[in-house]
Amino acid sequence: MKVIVSAGGTGGHIYPALSIIAKIKEKEPSSEILYIGTTDRMEHTIIPEKKIPYFAIEMKGLNRKNIFKNISVLKNYCHNVKILKQEIKKFNPDIVVGVGGYVTAPVIYSAKKLGYKTFIHEQNSIPGLSNKFLMHYVDKVGVSLPDSIQYFPKEKTILTGNPRSEEVFYAKEVSKKELGLSLTEHKKLIVIVMGSLGSTTMNKKLKDTLPLFATKEYEVVFITGKNYCDEYKKIKTSTNVKIVPYLDNMAQVLKKTDIIVSRAGASSIAEITALGIPSILIPSPYVTHNHQLKNAQALKKQRAAFILEEKDYDGEKLVAMIESLLTNKQEYDILKNNAQKLGITNSATKIYQEIKNLIDGEQT
Numbered sequence: 001m002k003v004i005v006s007a008g009g010t011g012g013h014i015y016p017a018l019s020i021i022a023k024i025k026e027k028e029p030s031s032e033i034l035y036i037g038t039t040d041r042m043e044h045t046i047i048p049e050k051k052i053p054y055f056a057i058e059m060k061g062l063n064r065k066n067i068f069k070n071i072s073v074l075k076n077y078c079h080n081v082k083i084l085k086q087e088i089k090k091f092n093p094d095i096v097v098g099v100g101g102y103v104t105a106p107v108i109y110s111a112k113k114l115g116y117k118t119f120i121h122e123q124n125s126i127p128g129l130s131n132k133f134l135m136h137y138v139d140k141v142g143v144s145l146p147d148s149i150q151y152f153p154k155e156k157t158i159l160t161g162n163p164r165s166e167e168v169f170y171a172k173e174v175s176k177k178e179l180g181l182s183l184t185e186h187k188k189l190i191v192i193v194m195g196s197l198g199s200t201t202m203n204k205k206l207k208d209t210l211p212l213f214a215t216k217e218y219e220v221v222f223i224t225g226k227n228y229c230d231e232y233k234k235i236k237t238s239t240n241v242k243i244v245p246y247l248d249n250m251a252q253v254l255k256k257t258d259i260i261v262s263r264a265g266a267s268s269i270a271e272i273t274a275l276g277i278p279s280i281l282i283p284s285p286y287v288t289h290n291h292q293l294k295n296a297q298a299l300k301k302q303r304a305a306f307i308l309e310e311k312d313y314d315g316e317k318l319v320a321m322i323e324s325l326l327t328n329k330q331e332y333d334i335l336k337n338n339a340q341k342l343g344i345t346n347s348a349t350k351i352y353q354e355i356k357n358l359i360d361g362e363q364t
Contacts, residue, residue: 001024001028001031001032001094001095001355001356001359002031002032002034002091002092002093002094003021003024003031003032003033003034003093003094003095003096003097003355004033004034004035004036004088004091004093004095004096004097004107004111005017005020005021005033005034005035005036005096005097005099006035006036006037006096006097006098006099006101006103006104006107006108007037007043007098007099007100007101007103007104008037008038008041008042008043008059008100008101008102008103008104009038009041009042009043009100009101009102009103010042010101010195010196010197010265011042011195011196011197011267012100012123012124012195012196012265012266012267012268013099013100013101013123014042014043014046014047014099014196015164015196015267016099016100016121016123016162016163016164016266016267016270017035017097017099017100018046018050019163019164019166019167019347019348020097020099020121020163020348020351020352020355021033021035021052022167022348023163023166023348023349023351023352024352024355027352027356032091033052033053034053034054034055034091034093035047035052035053035054035055036054036055036056036057036084036087036103036107037054037055037056037057037103038056038057038058038059038103039056039057039058039059040058041101041103042196042197043103044056055087057080057083057084057103057106058076058080059076059077059080059102059103059106060072060073060076060102077105077106080106081106081109081110081113084106084107084110084111085110085113085114088107088110088111088114088116089114093111093116094117094359095116095117095118095119095355095358095359096108096111096116096117096118096119097118097119097120097121097355098118098119098120098121098130098131098134098138099120099121099123100120100121100122100123100128100130100131101130102128102129102130104120104130104131104134105129105130105133105134108120108134108137108138109133109134109137112137112138113137117139117358117359118134118137118138118139118140119138119139119140119141119142119351119354119355119358120134120135120138120140120141120142121141121142121143121144121160121163121351122141122142122143122144122148122151122152123144123162123265123266123267123270124144124145124148124265124266124291124295125145125147125148125266125291125294125295125298126148126151126288126289126291126294127148127151127152128288129288131152132151135151135152135153138156139156139358140156140157140158140354140358141153141156141157141158142157142158142159142160142350142351142354143157143158143159143160144160144161144162144266144269144270144344144347145159145266145295145298146159147298158350158354159344160344160347160350160351160354161270161343161344161345161346161347161350162266162267162269162270162344162347163347163348163351164267164270164271164347165270165271165273165274165343165344165345165347166274166344166345166346166347166348166349167251167348168251168254168255168270168271168274168275169274169275169343169345170345171251171252171254171255172252173252173255174252174255176189176256178252179249179252179253179256180249181221181242181244181253182242183219183221183242183256184219187217187218187219187240188217188218188219188258188259188326189218189219189220189221189256189257189258189259190218190219190220190221190257190258190259190260190261190322191220191221191223191253191254191257191259191260191261191262192206192220192221192222192223192260192261192262193222193223193260193261193262193263193268194206194223194225194262194263194282194284195225195263195265195268195284196225197225197226197227198223198224198225198226198227198228199225199263199284200228201310202282202310202313203224203225203228203231205313205315206222206315207231207232207235208315209315209318209319210222210235210237210241210243211237211238212315212316212319213237213238213240213241213319214237214238214240214241215238216240216319216323218240218258218322218326219240219241219242220240220241220242221242221244221253222241222242222243222244223244223245223246223247224243224244224245225245225246226245226246228245229243229244229245251271254271254275254277255275257275257277258277258278258326259277259278259279259280259322259325259326260272260277260278260279260280261279261280261282261318261322262279262280262281262282263281263282263283263284263292264281264282264283264284264292264293264295264296264299265284265287265292265295266295269295269299270343270344270347272299272305272339273299273304273339273340273342273343273344274343274344274345275339275340275343276336276337276339276340276343277336277339278305278325278332278335278336278339279299279304279305279306279335279339280305280306280307280308280318280321280322280325281295281296281299281300281305281306281307281308282307282308282309282310282313283295283296283307283309283310284310285309285310285311293307293309299339299342302338302341302342303334303335303338304335304338304339304341304342305335305339306321306325306335308321
């Protein structure tokens with residue numbers, strides 16, 4: 001199987017794409033993959049490090065505040081379509097897969113115009129501009145959440161879940177000692193993470209919160225994001241608080257996590273529900289359509305998570321919420337069980353099968 005995969009911008013797009021690639025390689029080890037991303041976003045570093053062939057284009061997203069700047073964006077888009085048509089024909093894939101981010105728009109469009117099979121995946125509850133545009137040029141759409149189906153043509157849309165969930169669910173179980181974080185085996189573990197890139201606003205607030213954990217019996221791992229870790233080097237923390245910029249073994253850490261304090265991005269929700277982790281969600285208010293708040297509300301409605309909005313954030317309030325969960329076993333178990341009920345743990349397999357069916361010309 002020869003597959004072009006495109007996704008970019010944030011970990012919420014890139015890591016599901018990597019989960020799909022991993023599943024394709026698992027099912028068909030001789031498969032050839034070409035990843036198409038940008039020249040200046042996260043994927044430009046992450047994908048080559050994974051030894052996956054990478055082709056980069058200069059691409060910018062639409063400017064929502066100044067429409068006149070979009071003239072250059074559209075010129076750039078048309079230029080990229082010409083380049084991509086040549087690159088796609090040269091690779092000659094069996095299918096082209098888009099997993100979110102504006103870089104996917106010219107990739108999927110070019111592939112469809114050349115007559116190649118196409119598939120896109122939407123992680124969020126409300127689709128972004130790229131997938132709204134691309135739904136007219138694809139053979140199949142996979143969505144993570146049931147509520148997303150309404151935004152796409154019913155006849156070519158299928159609920160797959162988020163592929164990241166399967167990778168996390170089947171991650172190898174290890175002891176806390178093997179995680180490399182100097183954690184105590186018998187103590188409860190709280191993980192705090194504000195998205196794959198971290199958050200400027202929340203990191204400022206969390207500087208004042210971390211000292212509040214000093215006298216606690218549980219341990220805390222705070223993942224700052226690579227760009228923010230230096231800000232914490234001068235901060236003195238107690239031995240039960242570990243500060244790291246990033247974790248390569250995040251899936252294995254999550255398997256040992258008792259409570260997660262997290263943004264409410266699509267991949268985070270998929271991981272939380274796949275493993276049934278009781279969560280305190282702090283949705284990012286800076287995303288389009290406020291979709292993280294909608295993601296969080298969907299879990300809260302099912303009694304599967306607590307919400308603490310950024311505008312209401314207070315360190316003592318967060319600590320109180322954590323301790324309420326740790327001391328109230330009934331509430332803890334309700335969140336855990338309800339989160340598990342929402343999880344889809346075979347998402348990457350479903351997507352692989354849809355891709356395979358499209359290549360083989362089978363209808364689903």
